[in-house]
Every structure is written in structure tokens, then in C-alpha cells.
Amino acid sequence: MSGAGTALLRARGLRKDYGKGEGLVRAVDEVDLDVATGETLAVMGPSGCGKSTLLHLLGGLDRPSAGELWLNDRRTDRLSERALAGLRRQEIGFVFQAFHLMDELTARENIELPALLAGRSPREARRRALALLDQVSLADRANHLPSALSGGQRQRVAIARALINDPL
Template sequence: MNAVLCARDLRMTYGRGTGLVTALSGVDLEVAQGETVAVMGPSGCGKSTLLQLMGGLQRPSGGEVWVAGRPLTGMSERKLARLRRDAIGFVFQSFHLMDELTAVENVELPALLAGRSSARARSRAQALLEQVGLAEQAGRLPADLSGGERQRVAVARALSNEPLAVLADEPTGNLDSASTADVLRLLDALRSDGQTQVIVTHDARVAAAADRLISMRDGVFVEETRLSHGSGGLLSGLAGWGSER
């Protein structure tokens, strides 16, 4: 299987009996290397559940997921954790930073857990913080950063291990236009190097910068559009932001 991320007949239900809730109902998705897919839809339509299943954070009620050709079905929790650590970068809507660690320590943590040397992990973390405009905030704790700054630290952390794919849940949701531009430039540069990205967003301008836009409703895909924006990549969605936000 050539796709970096692949789902077949993906289903997810919660609860039992009359309390049964269907979050996903027979979703199929393939995402190629270097491709950016944006997913939009109303709250509760299954967008975040899709990301969690594609990244192995939850196990589906039915269907299958493959990451880099490896099926997640039947994979042990230990192997699943290793695959998430090495192959997937997550950006959560609520940041999930370690409160007791500084910005640079948060960013380098995944690389340290993967067994990389402290010098290499620190160098990569510092470079990523510089790319998202936070080099001068490297020694600050999350509590001393604004919401937008914490989100940029979270994006940098997701990229620490140079993952095959980034799964991002509203990665620019708490950012002003300038910070959004910084984050999208970084993601765009990484995509140019062959990284795969799936971005859940409510911002039509972010979605318009993807290669494909998928609209969801009630746990299913209702529309898919292949977008064309030349070689501008994610940056093509930034035109005119400064005066609008």
C-alpha cells in the first residue's frame, strides 16, 4: 500500500443500547506522501475522532487503518506507542504541553523519548522554535506564554521527530494572522520535503491551502474537492490575512 495514511470502512461507536452514538460510519481515506488534506465540518461530526483513529490514539469499532503500510489492527499497545512516537506528529487543540517543562524542553521531549542524544534533540528543538518565531521564549514555562505561543510550541513539538505525517486538530485556531503565517510556512516547508499532513480546521482560508478538502457531516464524508493553487502550497491560503484578522 503506497499511501502514508490509509483507512478502509473506518467505524467508531460509543456507548451501548439506546445510548449508542456513532462517531464514524464507514469512512475511506488515503493520504499520499507529501499531500496535505484538510477536513472541515460542524462540531461533533467526527473530525477529531478520525484523527485519533488514523494516529492510533484509539482503536476503531470496525474497519482498518494503515500507517506507512503497517496495519494497526492487532498491533500491541507497545508497538502502537512506538509507531506513534516515530511516525506521527500530533497537534492537539488544547496544546497538551507539560506544564513543568520549558518551551524548548517540551519540544525536545519526543526526540529524547525516541533515544536521540540530548545535544541533537536540543539543537532540533531550538531550530523549530526559531522557525515558529519563539526562539526568545525557549526558556519560558507554558504558563508564561500566551495561548498562541503555546500552540506554536505544540506545533514545533509535533515536528520534533521529523514524523512521516502530522495530524493537526485546529493547529492555527488560537493564533493571530502573523503567527498563523509562521506555522503554515513551517508546515509548507516540511510538506515540500515529503511530509504528509491531515489538518482539521474551521478556518476556510487554512482549508483552501490544502491539496484536498474533505467535508464531513454525521460521521461520513459528504464532499471531497481537489484544490489547485500552483506551487504556493499552504502559503497560498495566506493572501490578504493581515487586513482581515
């Protein structure tokens, strides 16, 4: 197959198996998917149907057992761990159900972290983090630890963190 055409994200025959033999679970079974730039997509289904597994595959957090995956015309299902980590850092923004904020870092520091890992200067990382904190209406919580934030506030910090490297 040639490139991904106009789709920002394209999956073909995507599959994920856990376990083997009697215990084999096919969590994702031959998924074909095209997502356009700017498109909003909700994956819905009962608990255990494979939503999280699918999102982990699409986000490069896990590898498919079979199938092909493209992000922005780039084949991603066969990238090395290192290349995949770079892709997650530079191109993708994750907001996890369980937040996964760093407990010992403040809200601002949590948001800055991906920018620092991507090589931005501390000054630039701070500037962007403060702007994002303002956008999610948490400017007055910049120096709070996650333990001193409500669930919704933590989620907003996680959203700001997901956006700091300008994902696709």
C-alpha cells in the same frame, strides 16, 4: 487486501462506536480514505460529527471498532499498545487543539521531550529543539514556561514538538 499501495495513509470501512444499546453513538461510520504523501487534508463538519474521533483513529490514539487502517504500508489497526505508542512517537506528529504542553517544562524542554523518549542524546535533542524554536520564531522564548506564553506561542511550541522526531 494487499498493501496500501501508494497512499501514505489508507482507511477502509473505518468505524468507531461509543456506548451500546440505546446509548450507542456511531461517531465514525464506514470511512474510506486515502491520503498521499505531501497531501494536505482538512476534515470539516459540524460540532459532534466525529472529526476528533476520526483524527484519533488515524493517529493511533484510539482504536477503531471495525475497519482497517494502514500507515505507510503497515497495518496499524491491530497493533499492540506498545507498538502503537512507538508508531505515535516515531512516525506521527500531533498538534492538539488544547496544546497539551507540559506545564512544568519550558518551551525548549517540551520540544525536546519526544526526542529524548525516542533515544536521542540530550545534546542532540537540545540542538534540534533550538533549531525548531528558531523556525517557529520563538528563539527568545526557549526558557519560558507555557503559562508565560500566548495561545499562539503555545501552539507554535506544540508544532515544533510535533516535528522533532521527523514524522512521516
